[in-house]
């Protein structure tokens with residue numbers, strides 16, 4: 392009897408365009424589909440609360456998709472090497488295939504498993520699929536990793552197209568009898584009391600089917616205006632694919648090829664499609680940086696920033712987290728995040744800038760809050776984006792470019808739709824004062840039934856003073 396092969400699902404919760412699963416099927420061995428909840432190996436970076444909510448539903452969806460092709464998803468909790476050993480022992484499996492992951496702890500784990508299994512004659516193979524191009528395949532002329540996005544993306548675009556997505560083979564063989572599985576509900580990935588995600592299934596459809604539907608809708612309804620509208624948080628103009636991409640429910644190359652096909656049919660809209668693809672490029676860039684500079688989640692890429700005189704207080708951090716800073720666009724963003732597990736990219740930039748520059752709070756405090764609250768929390772994109780905004784990252788926004796939260800609101804939420812949705816206590820203010828309620832005359836506030844400091848906070852810092860303090864703080868490390 393042919394010994395089975397374990398296909399170990401990780402951050403690749405799909406069956407379509409999954410190179411490792413295709414390769415596993417091609418061996419002709421009977422397969423075991425396994426997922427391991429390993430809350431030990433990632434150390435400080437186990438998935439946050441919002442990601443765990445998503446993971447629960449994504450695993451349910453994957454189990455359903457596998458059931459349709461005659462398989463059962465085996466769930467086990469524990470340290471990945473111990474669980475793999477146990478399942479090998481129970482089933483006599485002689486091979487383990489999986490997709491590659493790029494977090495520093497994941498790379499170490501893969502190497503350790505390779506050595507551990509090689510000694511015992513067990514085949515361990517990892518496959519690409521989470522990115523368009525593998526880190527290492529995109530380098531400068533001198534052979535170094537890129538540290539600047541524009542030449543990085545130019546180099547990516549000059550490479551041959553990523554391979555076209557592949558369907559799952561139809562003649563998959565599944566091993567039987569199956570090892571025991573655990574109960575997904577018993578993992579308690581979903582919030583208990585209070586259930587802050589009670590209405591999230593109305594907003595999101597975790598799983599591969601939800602991902603492909605979202606992509607299809609985006610191509611049909613949104614991509615044509617993406618270039619013009621992607622910066623307007625009040626308009627549903629972006630794809631919303633980030634949590635699906637993070638959990639590997641859809642491959643970036645599926646998105647790439649579908650977008651290219653759309654652009655060929657709509658040549659007049661080539662530029663907007665390219666803009667969208669370039670955002671996937673930022674995702675790639677973040678992953679490539681994480682692989683070559685694995686300290687990025689914890690340490691400033693520019694060493695001088697390790698000496699930055701961070702100064703903000705816990706009280707200010709809490710006001711920021713709760714959307715109570717007195718700056719409407721900042722508060723709207725933080726409340727959108729809490730209510731939906733998501734925040735629009737423009738507002739992520741504004742809120743992150745406010746935390747690091749207006750409140751002088753270390754970017755790592757914001758990175759952690761996003762890690763816990765975002766459904767798309769992703770070690771590469773989150774860390775690199777935080778460092779980008781804070782000015783400490785590779786190819787970062789210069790520190791001295793300090794967003795003015797009022798003018799950002801007026802520019803990108805000119806109609807006030809976004810602030811009115813998320814900060815309803817301000818909704819009856821006229822547009823003119825919506826982004827600066829402190830400027831509204833008493834009569835206007837009275838008519839709106841709004842008492843500043845009671846119904847909505849006064850700004851917790853003065854923009855001009857905060858800006859000067861930030862520049863002075865930067866002055867202390869500039870040139871170091």
Ligand SMILES: Cc1cc2nc3c(=O)[nH]c(=O)nc-3n(C[C@H](O)[C@H](O)[C@H](O)COP(=O)(O)OP(=O)(O)OC[C@H]3O[C@@H](n4cnc5c(N)ncnc54)[C@H](O)[C@@H]3O)c2cc1C
Pocket residue numbers: 621629630631632633634636637667670671672673674675677734735736737739740743761765767768769770772773774776777780
């Ligand atoms: C402070 C901060 C923290 C962030 N944290 C995360 C995070 O944890 N996870 C995450 O996926 N993105 C993060 N981003 C990037 C970006 O905000 C989100 O990817 C984007 O808002 C997701 O919405 P969308 O899928 O509709 O994007 P779209 O505009 O439709 O873009 C398509 C895809 O491109 C990728 N992408 C877009 N913008 C970026 C970017 N700036 N950097 C990297 N990839 C990008 C995403 O995978 C996204 O799904 C962060 C940005 C900032 C400023």
